[in-house]
Amino acid sequence: MCGLASRSVAAPSHLIKSRADQSLLDEIRRWREGMVRTRYARPSRLPLDAVPGWNTGVAEPAFTxxxxxxFAVRGHSVRTEDGRRAWMQPMVDQPEIGLLAIAVTPSDRGYAALVQAKAEPGNINGIQLSPTVQATRSNRERVHGGRPVPYLDLFDPATADVIVDxxxxxxxxxxxxxxxRVMIVRTPRFEPDVGFRWIELADxxxxxxxxxxxxxxxxAVLGCAPWTLPSGFAAAGARIPILPRTLSGAARCDVRPLARWLSAERARQSSVSVSVALPDLAGWGRSADALRRDDGTGFEVVAVSVDAAGREVDTWCQPMVRPVGLGVVGLAVCDRGGQLNLLMQACPEPGLVDDVELGPTVQIAGGEAPRSGAEADLLALLLDRPMEAVLFDAVLSDEGGRFLHSRCRHLVVLVDDCDAPVGFRWCPVSEVIAMLVHSHQVNMQARSALVCLVGAVAGEPLSRSEPVPRPAARTAA
Structure with missing residues (x-):
C-alpha cells in the first residue's frame, strides 16, 4: 500500500455502533442549504474554441x-486484444495522483467524519457533502495561484493515525x-472551519x-473503509441480518481464488490503446459548443466558465465531460449459505491501469447501452424485482470537477440465488472489502455501490420493523 512501508494501518473496532439518528438528518440538510448562499461554483457554457487559458482550437491535437x-483531453483508439471490439473516444488525461481523504474522530455512536460543503461546477444541486480533502497535485501545490487547500496537514502519512491508505x-x-491516493485518518475532535462539519458516519x-x-x-473513500457492524444490527428490523456476520470475516478471508479469477479475466478481456489527435477521432464530430459522437450517444466534451465562491480561486475556465443520459450502477445481493454475496463483474474499462477491475453487477454509463447481453438481462432482473426486495434506490452524482451533471441511478437489490454468467462471480461481501486493502482491484462504481449497501442498513432507524418505503420507480436510463 502507498506510503506504509514501515507503518501498520490501525483498524478501529466499529466505525458505526448505532443506526442513523433521524432527528439530525434534517438539521444537516438545512446546514447544507445554508452553505449554498456563500459557497458556489456556477458554470456557463463557452464556445469550444474560446476557452481562456486553454488550447482548444479546431486543429489542436488535444485540449491542454x-x-x-x-489535465488534458486527448483522443484514444482502443481495441480489445481478441479483436472483437474497436472504437475511438476522447479521454481525460490527468497523470497527477489526486488525494481523496476523510478525517474521522471517535464518538459515542462510532465515528464521525469531517465533511465539507463543496461546490463544484458539475454538481446538479450546487453543494454536496464532500471529503475533508479532495485535491489534485496541481491544486495542492497552488498552481492556480489561489488559496491553500484546508486540512492537508491532517494527512501527512509520517504523523497521521492512518486507517486506510x-x-x-x-x-x-x-x-x-x-x-x-485514498486515505482515512483518525484525529481528535476539533472545531472545524466554516464550510466543514463533523457528521456521524451512520447519519x-x-x-x-x-x-x-x-x-x-x-x-469512493468510504467504500475502502474496514466496515464491520455490531451484532445488534442483525436484529430489530434489519432487512439483511446476515450482513454483520459476513462483514466480520473480512480480516481473515482468503481472497486468492478471487484474485486468480480476476487475473484470468484481465488476460481474457485486455485491450490496447494508442493516442489519436482529437480531429482524427472516427465517429466523432465537433460543433461550435461540443465534441460529440455522431450518433448522439454516450458523452460529449464541452467548455465552461465558472464563477465561484468558497473555492481556492473565484473564476476559471475548463473543458468538461457531459453524459447525455442517466447511468445505472446496480448491485445484486443474495444469501448464499448464510453469507451475503455480491454479484460482481470483471469490468473492462479502457482507462484503467490494469484493464479490468471488479465492478458492480450492472455498470452502464449515462447515454450508453449495456455492454453485453448478460448485463442487459441482469439489469432487467434488478428492475423487475418487487419493492420489498429493493434495499437501496437513489440517483447519485459523479464528481463535478470534470463531469457536468453526470448522474447514475444506484440500485441494491436482493435476488434469488442463480448461476453467475461468464465474466461475473458471486463474492462474499467480506472478500470484496478484503480486496480493497490492495490498489486497483475494485473500481469506483463498485465502491459506491458497496457504501450504498452498508447505508441501506445503517440508514435504518433501530425501531423500524417494516420495509423502508422506496422512491417511485424511475426510468433506468
Whole structure:
C-alpha cells in the first residue's frame, strides 16, 4: 500500500455502533442549504474554441491548459486484444495522483467524519457533502495561484493515525489511468472551519438515500473503509441480518481464488490503446459548443466558465465531460449459505491501469447501452424485482470537477440465488472489502455501490420493523 512501508494501518473496532439518528438528518440538510448562499461554483457554457487559458482550437491535437498542468483531453483508439471490439473516444488525461481523504474522530455512536460543503461546477444541486480533502497535485501545490487547500496537514502519512491508505482508480471509461491516493485518518475532535462539519458516519450513510447529496468521492473513500457492524444490527428490523456476520470475516478471508479469477479475466478481456489527435477521432464530430459522437450517444466534451465562491480561486475556465443520459450502477445481493454475496463483474474499462477491475453487477454509463447481453438481462432482473426486495434506490452524482451533471441511478437489490454468467462471480461481501486493502482491484462504481449497501442498513432507524418505503420507480436510463 502507498506510503506504509514501515507503518501498520490501525483498524478501529466499529466505525458505526448505532443506526442513523433521524432527528439530525434534517438539521444537516438545512446546514447544507445554508452553505449554498456563500459557497458556489456556477458554470456557463463557452464556445469550444474560446476557452481562456486553454488550447482548444479546431486543429489542436488535444485540449491542454496553457500551464501544462491540471489535465488534458486527448483522443484514444482502443481495441480489445481478441479483436472483437474497436472504437475511438476522447479521454481525460490527468497523470497527477489526486488525494481523496476523510478525517474521522471517535464518538459515542462510532465515528464521525469531517465533511465539507463543496461546490463544484458539475454538481446538479450546487453543494454536496464532500471529503475533508479532495485535491489534485496541481491544486495542492497552488498552481492556480489561489488559496491553500484546508486540512492537508491532517494527512501527512509520517504523523497521521492512518486507517486506510491505498491507491485507487477513477472512472476508467473517461479518465486515462487516473489514480487517487485514498486515505482515512483518525484525529481528535476539533472545531472545524466554516464550510466543514463533523457528521456521524451512520447519519452520512443515511443521507445517501437523498438524491445527489453525498459526493462521489466521499462514497469512493468510504467504500475502502474496514466496515464491520455490531451484532445488534442483525436484529430489530434489519432487512439483511446476515450482513454483520459476513462483514466480520473480512480480516481473515482468503481472497486468492478471487484474485486468480480476476487475473484470468484481465488476460481474457485486455485491450490496447494508442493516442489519436482529437480531429482524427472516427465517429466523432465537433460543433461550435461540443465534441460529440455522431450518433448522439454516450458523452460529449464541452467548455465552461465558472464563477465561484468558497473555492481556492473565484473564476476559471475548463473543458468538461457531459453524459447525455442517466447511468445505472446496480448491485445484486443474495444469501448464499448464510453469507451475503455480491454479484460482481470483471469490468473492462479502457482507462484503467490494469484493464479490468471488479465492478458492480450492472455498470452502464449515462447515454450508453449495456455492454453485453448478460448485463442487459441482469439489469432487467434488478428492475423487475418487487419493492420489498429493493434495499437501496437513489440517483447519485459523479464528481463535478470534470463531469457536468453526470448522474447514475444506484440500485441494491436482493435476488434469488442463480448461476453467475461468464465474466461475473458471486463474492462474499467480506472478500470484496478484503480486496480493497490492495490498489486497483475494485473500481469506483463498485465502491459506491458497496457504501450504498452498508447505508441501506445503517440508514435504518433501530425501531423500524417494516420495509423502508422506496422512491417511485424511475426510468433506468
Amino acid at each position: 491548459h496553457g500551464s501544462g498542468r491540471f 491505498s491507491r485507487q482508480s477513477e472512472h476508467g471509461g473517461v479518465f486515462w489511468q487516473k489514480r487517487n 452520512l450513510l443515511a443521507l445517501l438515500h437523498d438524491d445527489d447529496l453525498v459526493h462521489a468521492d466521499t462514497r
